[in-house]
Amino acid sequence: MTQNKMPKHVAIIMDGNGRWAKKKGKIRTFGHKAGVESVRAAVRFARQNNIESLTLFAFSSENWNRPAEEVGVLMDLFNLVLNSEAKKLNKNDVRLKVIGDTSRFDQKLVDKINKAEEMTQHNSSLILNIAANYGGRWDIVNAAKQISEKVASGELDSAQIDEHKFNQFTSLADQPELDLLIRTGGEHRISNFLMWQCAYAELYFTDTLWPDFDEQAFQLAVNDFADRQRRFGMTGEQVETK
Template sequence: MVSRTKDLENLDEEALGAMIDPQNLPRHVAIIMDGNGRWAAQKNLPRIAGHRRGIQSVREIVTFSRELGIETLTLFAFSNENWQRPSTEISQLMMLLERYLKQELKTMMKNEIRFRTVGQIERLPASVVRMIRSVEEKTEQNKKMTLILALSYGGRAEVVDAVRRIMEEFQKEKISIKDIDEELFSRYLYTQEVPDPDLMIRTSGEVRISNFLLWQLAYTELYFTKTFWPDFRRKDFLQALLDYQGRERRFGLVGEQASNSGSMQNASSPGSSGKRFLEDLNGGEEREF
């Protein structure tokens, strides 16, 4: 897909949008938002400036995903490993998170976006946890899109926590050994009731998944871009979506089997229907933290 990706880089947003097949969009997109610190370093700015600029990218991609009709968007915002960063940076990140949630609640309600979190949320500062729970509760009935922030999250920790919970249920004789299969195991993950991602995007040029959704990414299409997260915009997102639409998803089957079963997703011919996604964001005023 390298040549296709390079071809897409030469197109502007309008041309990319016109190529989108709205019937072949991923239901669930997950993004590793990487490169905030390096973006700031290249501009001789403090790291927090990169995180602030990254918030603008979050706003744009969340709103654009809602416009496109993507059902679930998961953003890897803070990993378990991030707790090893300097305490001052962690404090600044927590302040940004709390402020973002407070400011974006109105937008979530207006656009009928449900907010959820996954991870070891209890490790976050108490004020942040309160804000998270408040926004989760207020948006619980929103049905148009689900926005998930992975916070204090690690894929290995998620698996360990799932095993621990299953063992607790086993000791209480609520489940038996023969009950344990992939479906049951999935119900004990942080992402229970959430479909696995169809597309995972990682920014900044790093080509690895960094302990993100280890169980859930089994059949996910992976897309890597050199663009730092603070510079990731609608055009970059469209490039990733078009790259996804140009792939064959076989789920372990050969091409003919996948085609016959209807599980393989092919890119459709470019059509005018994609142009409906090209309207400019209304009220997209940038806010600095």
């Protein structure tokens, strides 16, 4: 595959952990733990294929509505992964960034997030974004709040606000445009994930449950992406003659 056919920024909705566990006669939280290996596989694939940014939907703002036990396990798992994986990411030149409203997390978890981000901040082989307590509408509203504060303080003139300026206040402003959004688990929706960033992204849905999503499954998604013609509002003929 030629490099210009490889997406620079891939996002994944990691769905199907609970159903995977149920199929094996296990409780839902067993599937969340099994999904950690698929995260490692996705990071390996991204690094090996020179993908610049990988954004994983770990915990949505709506996930707080799940059973308290499951939410607790997800928080414990997030803590565990930060403890065990941050040094490995740093060793492999991966920069970690957590996007979302972290104000709802306990201070110990916030401190671990800050420590991991600081440790890896100068790495450049891959940016791994973990979306935690994240929602696409929250991201847009949060950007709007920041812009309104700038306007109110006189730092920004409202006439200067356009799509480019607005984007500068969103969670992934410093990274490549989103090229490919993958959702595992068979559902065909984006579930309030990266709504602003998805404007021109290619969408790929697979029935594969997240714990079964390995490097081969990632390759299939990338191959599908490479076969598509991205027109960005132009005609196919215009794209072909560029």
